[in-house]
Amino acid sequence: MGKTRKRGAGSEDPQQEYQDKLNRKGKQQKLRPGIEKDLSKLQGKLKNQEDISDARIGKFARALASTDWHTRERALSMFETFLRSSENVPSDGLRKMWKGLYYSFWHSDKVPVQQELAKRLSSLVSSLEVSPLVALAYWRAFLDTMVREWSFVDRHRLDKFMSLVRMFVHACLSRMSTHEWHPDVVVPMWDGMRETLLLANDVGKGTAITGLALHITSVFVDELEQVCSSGQGQDELPDVVPSDVLSFLVEPFMVVMCTSNSMALVKRVIEAVYAKLAKKCTACMRQIEQGEDAKVEDVSKGYPFVQIDALLMAKELFDVAADPGTNQHNREKIYDVIALVEQLAEYQRGWGLAEGSSAPSTPSADGSKPRKKKKGVVFKLQNNEVFRFHKRDAVTVQKSPSAHKPMKSCARWA
Incomplete structure (x- = not known):
């Protein structure tokens, strides 16, 4: 007589238990003949690097959005192989495929499965190295899909889609850091984010996109810090974001703060x-x-x-606040931010940190020598044009005995 399992007794690993259940279910079920035939034909075309017709792309997207887990898994594996081996992918076809990926993530159940799939999808942004154009097209297709579908996400699935957006923001910043903040990577990748955030000011789409803009604003600084801290040793400091790069990354949020009619979004930009x-x-x-x-x-x-x-940063904010076209309620919030940023600028003057200066280094735990960071890319941008691009070593800032002390007005921000 075989062993019986008591009702309610579960394994220690819920994800493994769910995977075993799917495997047992797969032994008893087969894919529908139509889907199996379409995927087999598509797989042959992908291996031969042949052009895929729009009709074939539509069938591929339906396979990605299938309610059957095995169909989705096979289509997703083929999609990953296709992207990693392609040098160029049409944007229209990639958007159609992302429609299927959206519903593939929609159908995912259980938190461990959702997290694994979100990590799997987002890692493609940072790991695609065959062609930068493919990674850029994939990133922009994701942003377009989130903009289009965000208003249709119900409250029961909102948490997992917020987690997906967070992982994609992390992957985007990670790709920039891996390429040492090179302008050829930073500018096109973050331009897509800028366009997405500015859609919150669109009268026709403002209500739907505001929630997405609020979430991106909340996670930006935290994910940037996480990216710089990755690969950090026990006695090492995180990587430093060059000043011009950081200014360029913050610029879209500054534009939103100065132009948005949503006070919730303006407040979130100030705080987060x-x-x-x-x-x-x-x-x-x-x-x-x-x-x-x-x-x-x-x-x-x-x-x-x-x-x-x-x-x-304070000068740029002051110029925007002084513009006659700026709304009064935005101008008041901008002046609050200017006061905050000027406090930090006052503190930096005591350190000898001028415009474009490198980060200070601090003595190691045993006081032997200062820690030095790897080279960073420093560049200036104006109207998305690169004017200066070179590498700069981190230098040690020598403090005089009369170094500036922390101001009392900074206490509430530190």
């Missing part, structure tokens, strides 16, 4: 971007002032942002 950057940067500088007494884990928080050019 400007206030958080100022708080982390100020706290990091205070820890570095302690010298040998500063611990790596204390200094590392906010270290990626120490090259922020607060003075230039």
Whole structure:
């Protein structure tokens, strides 16, 4: 007599239990003949690198959106192989495929399965190396899909789609960091994000896109810090984002803050971007002032942002606030941010950090030598044109005995 399993007794790993259940189910079920035939034909065309017709792409998208897990899994594996081996993918065809990927993620159940699929989809942004155009097209197709479908996500599935967006933002920033913040990678990738955020100001789409813009704004600084801290050793500091790159990444949020009619979105930009950057940067500088007494884990928080050019940022905000076309309620919020950024700029003057200066380095735990960071790419942008591009070594900033002390007005941000 075989062993019987007690009702309610589950395995220690829910994800493995769910996978075993799907495997047992797959042994008893077969794919529908029509889908099996379409996928087999498509797989042969993908292997031979042949052009795929629109009708074939539509069938592929339907396979990705199938309610059957095995059909979705096989189509997704073929899709990954196709992207990794392609040098160019039509944007229209990729958008159709992303429609299927959207519903593939929609059908995923159980939190472990959802997280695994979200990581699998987002990792393609940072890992596609055959052609940068494919990674860019894939990233933009994802943003277009989220803009189009965000208003149709119900409250029961909102959490998992927010997690998907967070992972894709992380993957986008990770790709920039891997390529040392090169303008050829940073500019086209972040232009897609800029276009997405500015859709929140569209009268016809404002209600649907505002929620997506709120979420992206909330996770931006945290994910940028996570990217810079990845690969960090025990006695190492995170990588530093060059000042010009950081200014370019923050620019879309500045435009939203200055032009949006949604006070919730404006408030979120102030709290989640400007206030958080100022708080982390100020706290990091205070820890570095302690010298040998500063611990790596204390200094590392906010270290990626120490090259922020607060003075230039304040000037740009003041120019926008002085523009007669700026709404009064936006102008009041901009002046609040200017006061905050000027406090950070005042603090940076005491450190000798001028425009475009490199990040300070701090003594190691044993006081032997300062920690140096890897080379970073520094460039200036105006109207999306690259004017200056070179590599710069991190230098040690020597502080005089009369170094500037933290201001009392900065205490509430640090």
